Amino acid sequence: MGETMTDTALDRETRILRFLEHVHPYDSLRREVLTRVAGVFLERLAGPGETIYSIGDPAEGLWLIEHGTVEITDDAGAPVSILHGRNSFGERGLQREGRSLTNARATEETRLLLLPADEFNELLKTSPAFARFFDRGRGTAREQRVELATQKISDLMVRTPVTVNAGTTIRAAAERMRDTRVSCLAVVDAEDRLEGIVTLRDMATKAVAQGLGGDTPVSEIMTADPVSLAPSALGTDLLHTMLERKVGHVPVTEDGRLVGILTQTDLTRFQAVSSASMVSGIVGAQSAREMAEVTAGLPQLLAHLVGAGNRHEVVTRLITDIADAVTRRLLALAEERLGAPPVDYLWLACGSQGRQEQTGVSDQDNCLILDDAATPDDMEYFRRLATFVSDGLDTCGYFHCPGDMMATNPRWCQPLAIWQRYFRGWINKPDPEAQMLASVMFDLRPIGGAKHLFENLQGETLAAAHRNSIFVGHMIMNSLKHVPPLGLFRGFATVRSGEHKNELDMKMNGVVPVVDLARIYALQGELTQVNTRARLEAAEAMGTISHSGAQDLIDAYDLIAETRLRRQAEEIRAGRKPDNFMPPSDLSDFERSHLRDAFVVVRTMQSAVGQGKGVLG
Known part of the structure; x- marks a missing residue:
């Protein structure tokens, strides 16, 4: 009997050893160390929906997925990440008071390996490569200096x-x-x-x-x-x-x-680990200042992602995910401080965060929708909650909105019935202010709270806007205020004065015209997508925009957005604060030619929409 058990144990250790040989950072360990480590791993099978651990549970060690899928969620139940084979998790709990800081649940039949806590800590002490891999959760100076472009291949x-x-x-x-x-x-x-x-x-x-x-x-x-x-x-x-x-x-x-x-x-794993570790650090933070230590690494993360050749929609999605995590963590901390909310509420983001298009330059745009059961006395609770979260976002680098488009403004912290009245008013009387507000609020996306407060509101509003051709016409005219920077003789129209004289505004004259066009297509097609690229793709699928028109506009948008991000990444690497401006002289003749062609596509699409011809013919 003992001989059979020994053989089984040897087979198990051999299987684990062969698996670890192809998993980073274990593949960096010396052979004798790796062999020893393979023998101390514990195994666990988790069925679909089975909880692996919950927030506050003792951190048993470092988990490693051999095969299967694990969902990591924060204390609000919001997803932090979806992990698959060869992914590790649970290290933040080991590094912070020995308690789990997230929830982990298997979403399918999953085989897990567990490296006991004492073995994990021993490897951190004795293996520099192993320590580098896991010493990244809180945006430390070491992590911020690590960029793919300057990493040694070894x-x-x-x-x-x-x-x-x-x-x-x-x-x-x-x-x-x-x-x-x-x-x-x-x-x-x-x-x-x-x-x-x-x-x-x-x-x-x-x-x-x-x-x-x-x-x-x-x-x-x-x-x-x-x-x-x-x-x-x-x-x-x-x-x-x-x-x-x-x-x-x-x-x-x-x-x-x-x-x-x-x-x-x-490369994808290297990139994803960096953004995921920042989210992990945010989930475990106990204050806005702790979160600010993490978000201080955002510029380097952006430069890292751009340098790795990621598409712009991937970069901005990962950057926005971090803002979402900060917001949800601040909401949880606010409730810990203020107590349970008196009624259901929903925190929503608009602007670039709402569209999941944040870059290295972002302020905050947000609002609160409250359950209609809210009383005047309840408003003080939500005023304090909004102030706590908004100030926390500001501490983390998401600065207060200059236009006061924030939940701290009583106008944007209201019961659902008031929000329904707002949208009806904007649609029925589309004056300039209504057009501006509708442009912002049509980009709303739920971040934390009771999502049911938004579901009917979004559908009702899109249907009402679609039926009102006068409102859509006003929105079209409003969208044409931002035009691509096209000058005479195949040149560019640059900023005429001020600090950025003779530079291109890659936001207001670059990506914003496409953002505005995509919003118009969403209104015309009653599309629920908020992300600009997703709106263009959905508009093409529905037939709101022709296949050729959609592809031209998507290609133009990709070039403009990626040029803007590359410029920001260059600024960051040079030690400067990124912005949205770029001298045309920084581009090669080839790049200038293609960028101008992209602007021409956008202007052509604007003209088609502005003349009421649509883009189907």
Whole structure:
């Protein structure tokens, strides 16, 4: 009996060891350390919907997902992240008083590994790479200095790539990829010298598409002598290689021998960990000042995400997620201080946060919708709640709105019935103020509280706006106030005076005209999407805008938005505060030409809408 148990234990340790060999940061550990660590992991199976731990539970150790999915939520029940295989969680609880700071729940059949707390702490002390990976939760100076572009490849790469030899059959190689859950195999000789690389794409486009037999050697489909990098190369070399060569897998070699590999998945994991760790730090914070320590790293996160080649909608979504987490945490802290709310309420964001389009330059725009049961006496509670949250946001770098478009303004902290009256009034009497307010409030998005307070309001308002052609016409005319910066003779119309004279305003004359157009399409099609790009895609799907018109406008918007973000990232790396202005001279002739073409597309679409011709013909 004892012999069977020993064999089973050895099989278990071998399985865990093989798994850890392909999980960062465990793959950075010395072999003897990794072997020992594999033997101390505990296992747990969690069924769909099963709670792994709740806020306040003792932090047992560091969790690692072998396979399955885990949802992490904050104390308000709002999602913090969805984690899959090879993701770790629970480290913030170990680092903060030994108590869990979030809730963790399996959403499907999930196998988990648990590294006990004492082993976790020992690795933090003895392994610098392991410590670097987990010492990032509170926006420390160390974390803020870490950027992908300046990281050494040796710190990023997977050190135990899965390999085969040139004679391995396609069938065996495919089975190896399936069993190890990797997207590529390195082909090496007997001395580990790199000969080629085989990817899932090769399997599909070469092996399957060409009908090659399973006994065909992988040498027939591999990319021979692939481009590789040295361990001493920097992240920027990796990014340039991937972009220029259009490859998603880059081997790392030293003196011709394979020592590691990097994939786009590794980059995504590196990026996601940074934003997720900031959210984790926010969830565990006990004050706005603690959260401000985390959000101080936002500029570097933006530069990091842009430098890694992420699309603008990914960058702004991740940046906005952090603002959402700050807001929800402040709401929870406010309730702890003030007590339970007297009636249901809903905190909503508008502006760039509402559209999930925040960049490195954002103030706050928000409001409160209260249950109609709220009494005049209840308003003092919500005044204090709004002040606490708004001041907390300001502390965290989301500055008070200059136009007072905040829940601290009594006008924007009202029962649902008053909000319904507001929207009816704006739609029925679309004077200039109504047009301006409607433009802002049509971008509302619930952040925390009772979401049912908004569901009917949004649907009713969109339907009423759609039926009122006069209101839509006024909104169209209001949207045309912001025009692309097109000058004469294929030039740009730059700012004429002041601090930013001769520069382009990439916000008001760049992205805002597209934001306004997308809002018009949303009104015309009664679309519930708030994000600009999502609105354009939904408008195309519904037929509000033609396929060619939508694609042209989306492409133009992508170029304008990404140019704006690249400029902000450059400012951050230069140690300057980012803004929305850019000298045209900073662009190459090629970039200027394409940017101007993008502005022309936007102006053409504005003209079509302004003339009442639509964009379907």
